[in-house]
Amino acid sequence: MAAISQALVVGGGVGGLSAAIGLRQAGIDVDLIEISENHGVYHVGIIVQANFLAAMGKLGAADAAIAAGFPYDHVVNLNPAGGHIFTQPPIATGTGYPLNLGITRPALHRILVGRARELGVPIRLGVTVVDIAEEADGVTVAFSDGSSGRYDLVIGADGIRSAMRDKVFGAAHHPRFTGQGVWRYNVRRPADLADMQIYRGKPGMTVGLVPLDRDTMYVFVASAEPGNPRFAVETRADELRRRLEGYGGHVPEVRAQVTDPALVVYRPMESMVMPAPWHRGRVVLIGDAVHPSTPHLGQGAAMAIEDAVVLVDELGRHDSTDAALAAFMQRRFERVRTVVEASGSIGEYEMNPGMKLDIPGLIRNVFAMLAEPA
Ligand SMILES: Cc1cc2nc3c(=O)[nH]c(=O)nc-3n(C[C@H](O)[C@H](O)[C@H](O)COP(=O)(O)OP(=O)(O)OC[C@H]3O[C@@H](n4cnc5c(N)ncnc54)[C@H](O)[C@@H]3O)c2cc1C
Known part of the structure; x- marks a missing residue:
């Protein structure tokens, strides 16, 4: 890899770990720093699709993920009573x-x-990172533990609240609340639930059931939350159960299992695509730091890992970081923008059911794009 020999990755989430793995596989020395002391993650599940697994395959990690998770073929869209509306085309x-x-x-x-x-x-x-000083041939980074390091490239993968974004690009770019929130909770998987189900059609609301492993699935509810309210932890099981009222299919048995407010994960939905370029000098941002998405297409993690894989690929193809980063932007911007905007449109439609949107057609078009190599 001619462009760089020493890199720093800031953030040990999906994008940062993927970038570090890809760089090490390419023989680059990498340091990874993570702000959290325990490096923990939420206990609930994550939905990923074939393009995520294709990128994981390039990192030598797809088989382990498949073995640890629950592969399924179909995402079945139902009405609130549990009647079939349409089955989503896959990312083939x-x-x-x-x-x-x-x-x-x-x-x-x-x-x-x-x-x-x-x-x-x-x-x-x-x-x-406390400070970054860029010179013509490298970047010197001062860390919060008093140490420092010198790198050819710094990759900021520090998520939706990215401090790297503020440091490098100023405070002008921030995700905005979209009007919905998402509730998540793990429950038992009924033996006959072997595909993902999405219940659509109540204004402002979508309910999803996602198999996670042999015994477990998770329920998510995307709901309109005008004014972006905060919910005290002790109220969250009641709030989630209330949002699950009036559904058919598997939802009533799921609703009965939502009992522990401390295990309910609630997040307001926020979204942004930072204008290109996502790099300045020898610092580049990837993942949620530059393009947090609403979860309507289940593509946030896939976009982060694809960023990492494409970045490593382009660093290997070019002699200069400038050329590699320009090529990275060329391959990433439109694909990411399309995903974030389509996800946002589905949320808009859920909140404004009078709006015209051909959801099956939109999903078909975006997934056809995502079936192409990143
Ligand atoms: C509850 C929840 C459920 C989700 N479900 C799905 C799903 O089903 N499917 C899907 O595709 N996407 C899902 N997403 C979105 C997905 O998690 C993100 O798009 C993805 O994790 C982005 O990866 P990232 O590496 O950019 O950021 P993150 O995974 O958020 O990682 C950022 C890392 O940087 C660290 N960090 C933060 N600040 C600093 C700093 N200043 N210095 C050093 N380290 C720092 C953080 O501690 C974290 O470890 C979900 C998100 C949430 C919150």
Whole structure:
């Protein structure tokens, strides 16, 4: 890899771990720093699709993810009573990986951390960037533990609240609340639920059931939350149960299992695509730092890991970082923008059911694009 020989990755989430793995596989020295002391993740699940697994395959981690999760073929869209509306077309990558996978976030995290450690990536916890000084031939980074390092490239993968974004691009770019929130909770998987179900059609609301492993699935509710309210933890099981009222199909048995407010994960939905370029000098941002998406297409993690894989690929193709980063933007911007905007449109439609939107057609078009290599 001619463009760089030493890189720093800031953030040990999906994108940062993937970038570190890809760089190490390419023979680049990498340091990874992560602000959290315990490097924990939410206990609930994550929905990923064939394009995510294709990228995981390039990192040598797809088989482990498939073994730890629950592969399924179909995403079945139902009306609130449980009647069939349409079945989503898959992202047909032709790579031979499962079309869809439910996996717990801790399992995915263990796999990525394990792969990074196997490759010898040093992961320093409880550390962040204090200062970045760029010179013509490198970047000197001062860390919060008093140490410093010199790198050819710094990759900011520090998520939706990215401090790297503010440091490098100023405070002008921030995700905006879209009007919905998402509730998540793990429950028992009924033996006959072997595909993902999405219940659509109540104004402002979508309910999803996602198999995660042999015993577990998770329920998510995307709901209109005008004014972006905060919910005290002790109220969250009641709030989620209330949003699950009046549904048929598997939902009543799921609703009865939502009992522990501390295990309900609630997040307001926020979204943004930072204008190109996502790099300045020898610092580049990837993942949620530059393009947090609403979850309507289940593509947030896939976009982060694809960013990482494409970045490593372009660094290997070019002699200069400038050329590699320009090529990275060329390959990423439109694909990511399309996903974030389409996800946002589905949310808009859910909140404004009078609006005209051909959801099956939109999904078909976006997934046809995502079936093409990243
Ligand atoms: C509850 C929930 C459920 C989701 N479900 C799905 C789903 O089903 N499917 C899907 O595709 N996407 C899902 N997403 C979105 C997906 O998780 C993100 O798109 C993806 O994790 C982005 O990866 P990332 O590496 O950019 O950011 P993150 O995974 O958020 O990682 C950022 C990392 O940087 C660290 N960090 C933050 N600040 C600093 C700093 N200053 N210095 C050092 N480290 C720092 C953080 O601690 C974290 O470890 C979900 C998100 C949430 C919150």
